[in-house]
Amino acid sequence: MKICGPKLSLCGLIISVWGIVQLVLMGLFFYINSVALIEDLPLGEEYHTLEEFYAAANRAYNQNAYNCWIAACIYVLTLLLSAQQFYMNSRVTAN
């Protein structure tokens, strides 16, 4: 079954591969609590004690790591879809 054309499937293929690579790595960096990514955490403005902040930050780091990996998994799906479409398209042009 053909849904998208050759260009769209190629675009999907490239973005999927890129997304998988980058999101898996970013998930890893969130998982090891990388300081460079602290600005991308869903944190509140103010915390009263240090422990409270640490707990919130750790929770946010983990959450973000899982979210990244979830997104990476979704990209695996789009990768399969685009690859199938790309294959279909290339077969059509070959015939």
Add this chain to the structure above:
Amino acid sequence: MGSLFRSEEMALCQLFLQSEAAYACVSELGELGLVQFRDLNPDVNAFQRKFVNEVRRCDEMERKLRYLEKEIKKDGIPMLDTGESPEAPQPREMIDLEATFEKLENELREVNQNAEALKRNFLELTELKHILRKTQVFFDESVPTVYKSSAPSHSSNKYRRLLQMADNQNEDEQAQLLGEEAVRASQPGQNLKLGFVAGVILRERLPPFERMLWRACRGNVFLRQAMIETPLEDPTNGDQVHKSVFIIFFQGDQLKTRVKKICEGFRATLYPCPEAPADRREMAMGVMTRIEDLNTVLGQTQDHRHRVLVAAAKNLKNWFVKVRKIKAIYHTLNLFNLDVTQKCLIAECWVPLLDFETIQLALRRGTERSGSSVPPILNRMQTFENPPTYNRTNKFTKAFQALIDAYGVASYREMNPAPYTIITFPFLFAVMFGDLGHGAIMALFGLWMIRKEKGLAAQKTDNEIWNIFFGGRYIIFLMGVFSMYTGLIYNDIFSKSLNIFGSHWQMSYNKSTVMENKYLQLSPKEDYEGTPYPFGMDPIWQVAGSNKIIFHNAYKMKISIIFGVIHMVFGVVMSWHNHTYFRNRISMIYEFIPQLVFLLLLFFYMVLLMFIKWIKFAATNPKPYSEACAPSILITFIDMVLFNKPKEPVKDCEVYMFFGQHFVQVLFVLLALCCIPIMLLAKPMLIMQARKLANVQPIAGASSDAETGGVSNGGPHGGGGPHEEEEEMSEIFIHQSIHTIEYVLGSVSHTASYLRLWALSLAHAQLAEVLWTMVLSIGLKQEGWFGGVILTCVFAFWAILTVGILVLMEGLSAFLHTLRLHWVEFQSKFYKGQGYAFQPFSFDAIIENGSAATEVE
């Protein structure tokens, strides 16, 4: 020096070819593609040349081939393109080729004509078939309605009656049925005759046709129409057209002629339609059988055409190449001079000296092939003309050479900047484009193009943008790789930093200080380990939100100026190579040396100050050399040039960085200023003196002769030698002053111009950061598990923007700025670019251009 650094040495040669051997020899030279012929009869117009007939015959053949190509494309038959290039055929083969093409063309034209006639016939028959079928419907439906009708509407009643009348053309009945209206309308006793015409018309013409009929006949005709559902093929151009069947009922001969006129005017085709149903049926049967017959004939015609075209498609590309080669050869032969005895042709050509042997060999091959006994003579000539510039390139250097040639083709044997550009171009680009992620995308794209080079080159496209990208694939790849390197130095990957080796800074504040203060500074004295981060920027700057840009600016600005000054000094040194090569002693002493001194004493000194500042001042040092005492280089430089007294330093600091700095600076500025009059006046004065000497003493001594020789750019290489001698003295002065002003002001503005390296790199880093925080952060900051899905969408959006804005647009802008830095700031120091390119007679180029031209058509 190798040929990479300068253009090839060229020689003007005279070539004597025997008339019989000329064709074969030129054909061999065309395969070689190393000889540029000169037109020896420029005042003879194209129609008076010797081989004009042959060229015309080739044109005719090409036209026939293009006709064949068009027909082949129309039928969608694939053309065999082996990519090989057959040798130019012998002149006698030309007749064979001509005969073949003539036969093919005639056959094809005949087939086409027949097919068209058949198709027209077919169309007529189909239209007739439709008319018969549709009118049958009109007639059929009219009969029952008449009998059923008791409709109140007057007019509809009338229509039905009319219809019925048309059906059974009995005159008595007609009169009866027409009843009182008709009788009243017509004169008593006049014979009433209702006729009809049936035909086919283009569907879009139908509404105006109907209106026209109504108006011209005052509503006295009645028109019925029905659409033909299947589109019909127009035999002349093969388009699919929609048509409608119509039938018009009218009364009397006058109306008949009028209706026919209108039909003619609207290009409706009328067909005879028998009145009796039995006749119609019979006719329909006849038409059907004829259509069947025609279909078989048409099929056979198509088959024949297809066979002819398939056979032609196999050879078409090959034939094209052959014909173009023959044409090119005769075209070249037209440039030659005829000897008085008519026995031999004389040609003049530019030849690269290194290829002299190969050309001789090719000529010998050509003679052997033609069976002539007299060998061709290739003779070097002395000339004062400027030879063409020929830089040998390969697929890697080609794109870089193209960048240089786009500015101006180098003068003959001038230093060629292309080899240096291979390194400096991607590097300066990368300074502006420094980001590991973006660089990787670019490098991967370049790498893909390089890996798939053969396949991509084979599928030629007209897409100009793609061709530019593909032509510059090695540049793109190098720019990507260099950007990855500078990205690591800047420690930027999609605007985030990598902490590979661990930051060399640490926090020494206690918990309560951190908890209570909004902003905290890390002191380089206590919080810094003392050794720098091993490679590039320390990742700690990533989290220094408030002074990261300030720190980066100071660093990148200095880096830009350092690279800029080195680049310019390198350019000036290149001019030294030019002067030594052209034995231009005066320019070397009175232009090159003051230029270099001027640049070194002012701008390179500033670069040195930067290094001194970096080395001498540190936070850990005691007071006069601590970080608080470090002077501003820019202010120091301005004070130095304007001889200003520097401002009083802060307590315990010193104004100058090293002992005797004030004296050195004053000395440098004065020396640099002294260079200006030397640059301005020395060279023209010396030339003037030498000329005066030559005028006073016509028979000059050996030494002064050498001097004038040196002045006038003499020697065998001096292309402009005799030219400069004629130049007016005033012109030389004006020239020199312009040159000097340009150089002196240029050094200042060019140095400042290199600041674009900093500006663009700042812009790029900031844009990347904005894109991250405004787009990707939204996806990351989602709370809960649904965030992953949102992140997927946001990431795709971010990725597209990254490629579109940061890689493509920023890449283009950085590319253009790099190009400018090379063309203006670098090449203005040594590059004249007043040559003209070597355009050898080469079959490859001619065929390439020829196919491109036909594709555009």
